[in-house]
Amino acid sequence: MPEAMQESLPGGARDYDAPPGGGNTLNPSSLGEASPESSETPNASDDTTTTRVSQAKRDWRFWALLASISLAGLLTALEGTITSTALPSIVDELGGGHLYVWIVNGYLFAMTAMQPLFGQLANVFGRRRPMLVSTALFVLGSGVCGGANNVGTLIAGRVIQGIGASGTTVLTETIICDVVPLRERGKFLSIVMGMIFLGTALGPFFAGLIVQYSSWRWTFYLALPVGGAALPALFFFLNVGISTIDWTGNVIFIASITSVLLGLSWAGVLHPWSSYNVLVPLLVGMAGLAAFFVFEGSRFAPNPTVPLHLFSNRTSLSVMFITFFHGTTTIWQLYFMPVYFQGVLGSSPSRSGLQILATVLAILPGAAVGGGLMSKLGRYKPIHYVSWAITLVGLGLFTLLDRDSSTGEWVGFQIVYSMGAGMLIPTLLPAFLAPLSESDTALATATWSFVRSFSMVWGTAIPATIFNIRSDELAAKLVQDVTTRAAMSKGQAYEHATSAFLATLPPAVRDTVTQVFAQSLRLTWLVSLAFAGAGFLFVNLEKETPMRSELETSYGMEEKQKPILSKV
Numbered sequence: 001m002p003e004a005m006q007e008s009l010p011g012g013a014r015d016y017d018a019p020p021g022g023g024n025t026l027n028p029s030s031l032g033e034a035s036p037e038s039s040e041t042p043n044a045s046d047d048t049t050t051t052r053v054s055q056a057k058r059d060w061r062f063w064a065l066l067a068s069i070s071l072a073g074l075l076t077a078l079e080g081t082i083t084s085t086a087l088p089s090i091v092d093e094l095g096g097g098h099l100y101v102w103i104v105n106g107y108l109f110a111m112t113a114m115q116p117l118f119g120q121l122a123n124v125f126g127r128r129r130p131m132l133v134s135t136a137l138f139v140l141g142s143g144v145c146g147g148a149n150n151v152g153t154l155i156a157g158r159v160i161q162g163i164g165a166s167g168t169t170v171l172t173e174t175i176i177c178d179v180v181p182l183r184e185r186g187k188f189l190s191i192v193m194g195m196i197f198l199g200t201a202l203g204p205f206f207a208g209l210i211v212q213y214s215s216w217r218w219t220f221y222l223a224l225p226v227g228g229a230a231l232p233a234l235f236f237f238l239n240v241g242i243s244t245i246d247w248t249g250n251v252i253f254i255a256s257i258t259s260v261l262l263g264l265s266w267a268g269v270l271h272p273w274s275s276y277n278v279l280v281p282l283l284v285g286m287a288g289l290a291a292f293f294v295f296e297g298s299r300f301a302p303n304p305t306v307p308l309h310l311f312s313n314r315t316s317l318s319v320m321f322i323t324f325f326h327g328t329t330t331i332w333q334l335y336f337m338p339v340y341f342q343g344v345l346g347s348s349p350s351r352s353g354l355q356i357l358a359t360v361l362a363i364l365p366g367a368a369v370g371g372g373l374m375s376k377l378g379r380y381k382p383i384h385y386v387s388w389a390i391t392l393v394g395l396g397l398f399t400l401l402d403r404d405s406s407t408g409e410w411v412g413f414q415i416v417y418s419m420g421a422g423m424l425i426p427t428l429l430p431a432f433l434a435p436l437s438e439s440d441t442a443l444a445t446a447t448w449s450f451v452r453s454f455s456m457v458w459g460t461a462i463p464a465t466i467f468n469i470r471s472d473e474l475a476a477k478l479v480q481d482v483t484t485r486a487a488m489s490k491g492q493a494y495e496h497a498t499s500a501f502l503a504t505l506p507p508a509v510r511d512t513v514t515q516v517f518a519q520s521l522r523l524t525w526l527v528s529l530a531f532a533g534a535g536f537l538f539v540n541l542e543k544e545t546p547m548r549s550e551l552e553t554s555y556g557m558e559e560k561q562k563p564i565l566s567k568v
Helices: 060-081 083-094 097-113 115-125 128-146 151-179 182-213 247-266 276-296 314-344 349-355 357-377 381-398 407-424 428-433 438-478 482-488 499-503 507-541
Strands: 039-042 049-053 551-554
Touching (some): 060 097, 060 128, 083 151, 083 182, 097 115, 097 151, 097 247, 097 438, 115 151, 128 151, 151 182, 182 314, 182 357, 247 276, 314 349, 314 357, 314 407, 314 499, 314 507, 357 407, 438 482
Antiparallel strands (some): 039 049
């Protein structure tokens, strides 16, 4: 084998850590490949070398890799929501006043803002090294959080955790795209993303059990096994200098997105939406993002973090909007179904975690159906239409829920919604990548992951604001008890929509409060229909691009190489 090229790992991954000159080269036939036809041709830009690998029979190494990255995705997602239930216990022990919001936001901000940078690092250093660094940071942050004796240390640990989670989130999806042809990606992304959504949904449930039977510190120690979940396959290493990193672009982006997230986190919680404390960081951040995209398209960014050509076709651009609305409505439902269970039905946090399992258990088969159909049909647009239609029906059914709804209703409604939302999960990233070159995989995946994470911030801020405003209006009209009305006013309704708060109220007042919560939730679900409807409309802009059934892996080597025919 010539030293310029390496043979393919299962499904197309390459051994970038093998020494040049052909040492330790892996033959696909020894890894269970089913007689692949491998050829190498320059890509459209003629700057990289492309390896074409036909559909392969995957052996244990591929499945071990899939299991490892799925576990990493599960645990990082779990840490994103596990603090929601444990937060009162944490604040009770460590204190911190209004700083408590940063226990959640510190993780979310770091995870969201760093994703484009990790996409570029994956192009510069390959996949293996950034993945190992990300995992190490995640484990380090988990240990710092678990051992924290004050809220400042805990927040610092959460930021470190978030940086690590940012890398693992981007790289798990990038690795799947590297080792699986485009047409087949839906099947395997349904597994990885299904585990991510499973972790997101199970976080509050596990937190409730841990707080009830042990110490809140185990909500963080629980994540430590991710360090032992070794990534068994050799990840990619690209021989490109560090000077190709877009440091200026990343600084502008991180500063801008942090400003936007600050405004969103304060809106309706610490300050009204109309206050300068919210508007200034939002406007400054938006202006910074505009400046970021101008910079990325200029000659001053020869290796941009977010290449503008990713959005030069209508399919990728429309999928970005679809991803935003899907992420918004998904986190919307995951955060506000527990509000219904606890604030209207009076369920405990742990019981609420059990009740939302209907969502989790339906999302997973929904994702499997969506990914399987895309792989079989080689099409994504019809799946997107059907998925959004079912999602709209599910969200519409949620508007019917009240304190008298039966178990069959709230279980059945969750199943309908989750089947639709689940079918979208594994089909969006392949649809975004379909019109793009394989050499764009890392940066494109990082950009897509950022949009998904960014949408989730809106998916909590917007419904919380709607819920608080509507509860404030209704409480002023319906709640006669002055103390209770004060507790529900000025943006405090969301934090009081718990069984613990209801248990402190006299029966008559409790009935009125649950009525207020139920009616406020109804408006919240009605607004979510508008977001889902927008997602449905953007499907019209998609163009059905043929999905490649061969793997065309481009590696972004810094020097142009001549095409070489590789015999297997």
